[in-house]
Amino acid sequence: MPVNQTDQTTEELWRKYSYDKSPDAKEAIILRYASLVKYVAGRVAISLPANVEFDDLVSYGIFGLIDAIDKFDFRRGLKFETYAIARIRGSILDELRKNDWIPRSVRQKAKELERTYVELENRLGRSVTDQEMSEALNLSIRDFRHLLSEVSCTTLNSLDELWMTHSGDEETVRLLDLIHSNENDDPLFQLEIEEIKLSLATAIDNLPEREKMVIALYYYNGLTLKEISQVMEVSESRISQIHTNAIYKLRVHLTQGVQSIVKV
Numbered sequence: 001m002p003v004n005q006t007d008q009t010t011e012e013l014w015r016k017y018s019y020d021k022s023p024d025a026k027e028a029i030i031l032r033y034a035s036l037v038k039y040v041a042g043r044v045a046i047s048l049p050a051n052v053e054f055d056d057l058v059s060y061g062i063f064g065l066i067d068a069i070d071k072f073d074f075r076r077g078l079k080f081e082t083y084a085i086a087r088i089r090g091s092i093l094d095e096l097r098k099n100d101w102i103p104r105s106v107r108q109k110a111k112e113l114e115r116t117y118v119e120l121e122n123r124l125g126r127s128v129t130d131q132e133m134s135e136a137l138n139l140s141i142r143d144f145r146h147l148l149s150e151v152s153c154t155t156l157n158s159l160d161e162l163w164m165t166h167s168g169d170e171e172t173v174r175l176l177d178l179i180h181s182n183e184n185d186d187p188l189f190q191l192e193i194e195e196i197k198l199s200l201a202t203a204i205d206n207l208p209e210r211e212k213m214v215i216a217l218y219y220y221n222g223l224t225l226k227e228i229s230q231v232m233e234v235s236e237s238r239i240s241q242i243h244t245n246a247i248y249k250l251r252v253h254l255t256q257g258v259q260s261i262v263k264v
Contacts, residue, residue: 037062040085060094121249
């Protein structure tokens, strides 16, 4: 897994590349952090169809690692792994999107699903249940959960993706522009980011217990869906459904938070 940033040799490599732009130092840094690419590729692969090759994900991720190395300033004392993982993941997802690996029919179903979540949650003022969603979509519970499995691959998002704000003007905003940046000290900007974080934290807290647990185990504890299925003693496919359900609910709240920023 990640290399220890406090390692003296690693620091020397960063210093040499930062000041001298040494090709040898850059190559050594790439090799030292190559394990990050496989780690991220493995996490992304969980939600992808079987026809997507793992080696392709690694290749896409390498470009993200190189980009992260080129743009990282080690003098700020920040942890490179955290910065690089976001770049690697974004690079993989961007390439997947270019290759249009999600069928149009699945995208349409995903949009309909998200639209239904938005309408129901706005009307009810709370997180909706599977039963309420299935009734709104005129599906049985079994068919609704099958739909969740079918659209699970669409819950992957790059920070460079343009998100619709659901406003009348159909404005868009880059998620990357809403992530904390040490170069942006604008108090108003930071306040807006904190408001979105608070909104998302509230949304997570309002999720049903099983969905909240899956989110916590996957994103905070770093477990795979297979490991979570063992912890919760249900099938991996069911965990995938619960995860997809939770993500769509959180996306609704996050998108509404983005909308409020764009309107300011």
